Amino acid sequence: MKSGILTIMKKELARFFGDKRTVAGVLLPGVLIYVLYSFMGTAMGSVFGVAEDASIQAVRLPQSIAAAADSAGMALTEGSEADLPAAKALVTEQELDLLVVFPEAFDQAVADYNVASGEPAPLVEVYYNSVSTTSQSAYMTFTGLLDSYESLLANKFDVNAGEGGYDLATAEDSTGAFFAMMMPMLLMIFLYSGCSAVAPESIAGEKERGTIATMLVTPIRRSDIAVGKILALAVITVLSGASSALGTILALPKLMGGAAGEMDAAIYGIREYLLLAAVILSTVLLLVTLVALLSAFARTVKEAQSYAVPLMILVMVLGITGMFGGGASQNLAMYAIPLYNSVQCIVGIFSFSVLGSGVAVTAAVNGAATLLGVFILTRMFNSEKIIFGR
Amino acid sequence: MKEILQVQGLTKTFRLSARQQRLERTGEKVRRAVDGLRFSAYEGEIFGLLGPNGAGKTTTLRMLSTLIRPDSGDALIDGASVVRQPEQVRSRIGFLTSELKLEECFTPDYLFDFFSDLHGVDRQRREQRKEELFTRFGIDRYAQVKAASLSTGMKQKVSLVVSIVHDPDIIIFDEPTNGLDVLTAKVVTDFLRQLRDQGKTIVVSTHIFSLIEKICDRVGVIINGRMVLCDALDRVTAGESLEDRFFEIYRETAGDGV
Numbered sequence: 001m002k003s004g005i006l007t008i009m010k011k012e013l014a015r016f017f018g019d020k021r022t023v024a025g026v027l028l029p030g031v032l033i034y035v036l037y038s039f040m041g042t043a044m045g046s047v048f049g050v051a052e053d054a055s056i057q058a059v060r061l062p063q064s065i066a067a068a069a070d071s072a073g074m075a076l077t078e079g080s081e082a083d084l085p086a087a088k089a090l091v092t093e094q095e096l097d098l099l100v101v102f103p104e105a106f107d108q109a110v111a112d113y114n115v116a117s118g119e120p121a122p123l124v125e126v127y128y129n130s131v132s133t134t135s136q137s138a139y140m141t142f143t144g145l146l147d148s149y150e151s152l153l154a155n156k157f158d159v160n161a162g163e164g165g166y167d168l169a170t171a172e173d174s175t176g177a178f179f180a181m182m183m184p185m186l187l188m189i190f191l192y193s194g195c196s197a198v199a200p201e202s203i204a205g206e207k208e209r210g211t212i213a214t215m216l217v218t219p220i221r222r223s224d225i226a227v228g229k230i231l232a233l234a235v236i237t238v239l240s241g242a243s244s245a246l247g248t249i250l251a252l253p254k255l256m257g258g259a260a261g262e263m264d265a266a267i268y269g270i271r272e273y274l275l276l277a278a279v280i281l282s283t284v285l286l287l288v289t290l291v292a293l294l295s296a297f298a299r300t301v302k303e304a305q306s307y308a309v310p311l312m313i314l315v316m317v318l319g320i321t322g323m324f325g326g327g328a329s330q331n332l333a334m335y336a337i338p339l340y341n342s343v344q345c346i347v348g349i350f351s352f353s354v355l356g357s358g359v360a361v362t363a364a365v366n367g368a369a370t371l372l373g374v375f376i377l378t379r380m381f382n383s384e385k386i387i388f389g390r
Numbered sequence: 391m392k393e394i395l396q397v398q399g400l401t402k403t404f405r406l407s408a409r410q411q412r413l414e415r416t417g418e419k420v421r422r423a424v425d426g427l428r429f430s431a432y433e434g435e436i437f438g439l440l441g442p443n444g445a446g447k448t449t450t451l452r453m454l455s456t457l458i459r460p461d462s463g464d465a466l467i468d469g470a471s472v473v474r475q476p477e478q479v480r481s482r483i484g485f486l487t488s489e490l491k492l493e494e495c496f497t498p499d500y501l502f503d504f505f506s507d508l509h510g511v512d513r514q515r516r517e518q519r520k521e522e523l524f525t526r527f528g529i530d531r532y533a534q535v536k537a538a539s540l541s542t543g544m545k546q547k548v549s550l551v552v553s554i555v556h557d558p559d560i561i562i563f564d565e566p567t568n569g570l571d572v573l574t575a576k577v578v579t580d581f582l583r584q585l586r587d588q589g590k591t592i593v594v595s596t597h598i599f600s601l602i603e604k605i606c607d608r609v610g611v612i613i614n615g616r617m618v619l620c621d622a623l624d625r626v627t628a629g630e631s632l633e634d635r636f637f638e639i640y641r642e643t644a645g646d647g648v
């Protein structure tokens with residue numbers, strides 16, 4: 001009776017979409033991720049960006065540095081030697097971000113200085129306040145500026161002084177490497193959190209409230225209940241995973257700032273997306289089945305949620321293994337390990353090094369594990385210990 | 391009259407979990423909840439299973455409705471064995487208890503359709519029955535209200551209605567009036583009588599003497615998992631009140647302590 005599966009699926013989806021709170025709970029993370037990552041990106045940009053808003057006072061500011069600072073977009077005010085103690089106090093009070101003191105006739109002294117002479121070199125002193133982030137970043141920027149001016153003076157050789165184009169990696173490769181590092185862990189976590197948000201409610205919840213028994217006294221097959229629930233939960237999990245993944249992909253360029261300027265998920269072709277869909281589908285089915293089994297075992301929703309925690313950690317650890325190990329495994333045997341194989345496939349797909357047979361083995365292994373899980377879940381629905389156990 | 395339900399030596403033993411032993415402060419590892427139970431119910435009657443807490447009423451009714459399997463013995467429901475033909479039994483009975491709950495996020499209308507689908511009731515018959523049952527129980531006004539916002543009485547009526555979407559010949563009802571106010575309880579008992587008058591067979595369990603006296607044709611007294619007496623109500627009471635008779639019987643079987 002195929003319609004039994006459909007009836008259960010329809011009901012599960014109706015319950016999910018009928019409750020605005022659960023819908024929000026599952027789809028909102030994607031929006032949150034987007035907002036959070038974008039915000040983090042902006043915040044990080046301000047930490048490492050040019051200290052344009054920083055107030056910098058320079059004593060005996062030489063012509064050369066003034067020009068360099070100007071072109072770096074830093075506004076400097078001139079201070080006098082007499083005000084030095086007062087200016088330092090301002091830095092301490094975080095009224096002033098940076099105080100730079102140059103020696104007398106800096107430009108001349110630098111030009112006259114002979115490195116071989118062994119005499120002390122002209123000394124520039126930069127006072128800052130490590131408690132203030134603006135001061136700290138102004139300090140980094142300004143000392144960086146001084147460093148590059150110094151190497152410019154003693155110009156014995158240049159490194160990469162041209163207009164760029166030294167990184168010979170293609171945009172495709174660098175995007176690939178980046179996504180291959182981030183996506184396995186992120187996707188695994190997104191998918192897992194999606195299914196652990198809905199499966200305990202759907203299975204342990206029905207047990208806890210006694211509504212499952214109402215269904216069990218009707219002629220519907222237990223396997224139809226198991227399959228219907230798992231399919232519906234998989235649909236919801238895919239939706240929630242898609243929402244989170246979309247949020248991430250849209251926000252990543254912002255998070256990475258300029259570094260990811262050329263980064264673009266559009267480098268992936270239809271082949272990659274199809275393979276990814278196959279991997280994600282088999283992974284979602286397996287994850288949902290695992291959480292469903294835990295939930296069927298648990299007496300209450302709370303209990304089910306606590307059982308889901310160790311599995312969450314396992315999934316995260318598996319996801320993290322994808323960040324290391326330099327690309328996808330080329331050893332087919334590795335793809336026989338459920339969930340680990342998903343991570344390997346995702347790494348491979350995003351880094352263009354996917355093993356086609358690996359994806360096939362993954363889909364087969366995860367599919368078989370899901371079937372086994374459905375079989376066990378059916379047995380559990382048939383077990384009076386599970387349904388009525390005290 | 392046709393013997394539509396035959397209970398043949400049903401026996402059920404539970405293994406007590408460590409948790410349950412702790413909660414009930416008992417050292418027993420197993421408990422025989424139902425012990426060689428035998429009785430019959432006839433077409434068109436209301437049969438009452440009367441017994442104190444823990445007597446084994448719920449366990450018995452769960453075995454009859456195939457939710458749990460007996461260790462030994464069997465029961466035939468209109469010829470179908472609860473052990474060997476559970477699917478057939480499920481489509482012939484309506485089972486209801488005060489513990490069987492409805493999913494609160496759904497409306498009576500949705501639930502009626504859902505259970506009709508589970509029972510394979512076709513659309514036309516479904517709409518016809520829905521109309522009829524909803525009107526009779528006054529559910530029609532609340533058809534589109536989520537169960538969560540319904541009163542306890544209305545919920546119980548909805549439970550009753552969705553458990554008989556398929557118009558079963560046998561209705562098994564564990565503690566039908568538990569937790570209901572007098573008005574709602576009356577609606578339920580009136581409905582059970584009506585069903586009987588239509589020729590349905592109804593098995594109810596309760597520990598409430600007055601319910602048995604009000605609606606049952608025959609009664610079985612169950613104590614410690616055993617049927618100690620089973621007969622027509624007037625023969626059981628023999629002029630006394632059911633309550634007095636019950637305590638007499640209880641003293642004879644369970645010994646002292648009453």
Ligand SMILES: Nc1ncnc2c1ncn2[C@@H]1O[C@H](COP(=O)(O)OP(=O)(O)OP(=O)(O)O)[C@@H](O)[C@H]1O
Pocket residue numbers: 388389390404405406407410421422423441442443444445446447448449450597
């Ligand atoms: N799933 C179970 N696991 C262990 N023991 C159980 C289980 N179900 C029932 N029992 C035990 O079996 C005995 C009979 O229980 P049952 O629920 O059938 O009694 P009852 O007559 O319905 O009582 P009540 O009036 O309290 O509903 C009780 O002692 C109960 O603790």
Ligand SMILES: [Mg+2]
Pocket residue numbers: 447448449564
């Ligand atoms: Mg009971």
